[in-house]
Amino acid sequence: MRVFTVALFCVYSLVAAVEDDRLPNKCEVCKFLTVELQEALEKSGRSKEVLELGEVLDTGKRRRKIKYNTSETRLTEAVDNICERILQYNVHAERPGSLRYAKGASQTMTTLKNLVHKGVKVDLGMPYELWDEPSAEVSDMKKQCETMLEQYEDVVEDWYFHHQDQRLENFLCKTHVLKTSERECLKEVWKGDMGTKGGAEEETRSDKAAADSETKERGNTHDGGEL
Numbered sequence: 001m002r003v004f005t006v007a008l009f010c011v012y013s014l015v016a017a018v019e020d021d022r023l024p025n026k027c028e029v030c031k032f033l034t035v036e037l038q039e040a041l042e043k044s045g046r047s048k049e050v051l052e053l054g055e056v057l058d059t060g061k062r063r064r065k066i067k068y069n070t071s072e073t074r075l076t077e078a079v080d081n082i083c084e085r086i087l088q089y090n091v092h093a094e095r096p097g098s099l100r101y102a103k104g105a106s107q108t109m110t111t112l113k114n115l116v117h118k119g120v121k122v123d124l125g126m127p128y129e130l131w132d133e134p135s136a137e138v139s140d141m142k143k144q145c146e147t148m149l150e151q152y153e154d155v156v157e158d159w160y161f162h163h164q165d166q167r168l169e170n171f172l173c174k175t176h177v178l179k180t181s182e183r184e185c186l187k188e189v190w191k192g193d194m195g196t197k198g199g200a201e202e203e204t205r206s207d208k209a210a211a212d213s214e215t216k217e218r219g220n221t222h223d224g225g226e227l
Contacts, residue, residue: 083145
């Protein structure tokens with residue numbers, strides 16, 4: 001009975017953590033917007049594709065050729081639905097600050113699912129099949145991401161074509177979006193769950209991208225010029 005009571009207490013504590021929703025702040029939205037956009041651009045940055053722009057004239061003048069990895073097309077494709085990627089995040093209520101947002105199942109939710117599989121009744125106020133749906137927090141972050149991207153579209157374009165020697169997080173978030181007093185979350189980097197075996201080496205893709213970008217030197221600026 002004592003063991004069962006302790007188990008129920010843990011369940012209620014975990015449920016409370018899951019339901020402790022809050023709205024993401026501006027720093028967190030900007031941080032994960034830049035993480036996702038940087039990752040999308042890195043995936044397409046090695047392409048050797050060449051784009052031909054314009055039509056061949058009667059004079060026989062050739063179309064203008066532009067490298068894909070320096071083109072506006074690459075940026076447009078990266079930005080397209082970038083905020084939809086935010087919905088892949090989950091709330092890891094056991095982590096502090098902006099680190100509560102990460103891809104992959106949280107320890108809290110994993111524990112709750114394990115209890116369900118063991119026959120313990122866990123009531124989160126929603127059907128079990130909806131447990132993996134984006135939370136209210138994450139859905140709100142996605143909406144804020146869309147608004148921020150629309151508001152600072154010109155800034156992102158300026159960075160892409162002229163300032164890729166700077167980290168996007170610094171150029172967009174620090175220079176244009178956030179006041180000095182709003183930048184605290186940019187200092188937070190996930191270093192692994194020290195409470196679980198082997199967890200110190202475990203990182204989500206988004207956290208790893210943020211950590212890697214701290215030290216990685218960006219290449220030359222991309223001007224989208226003619227070949």
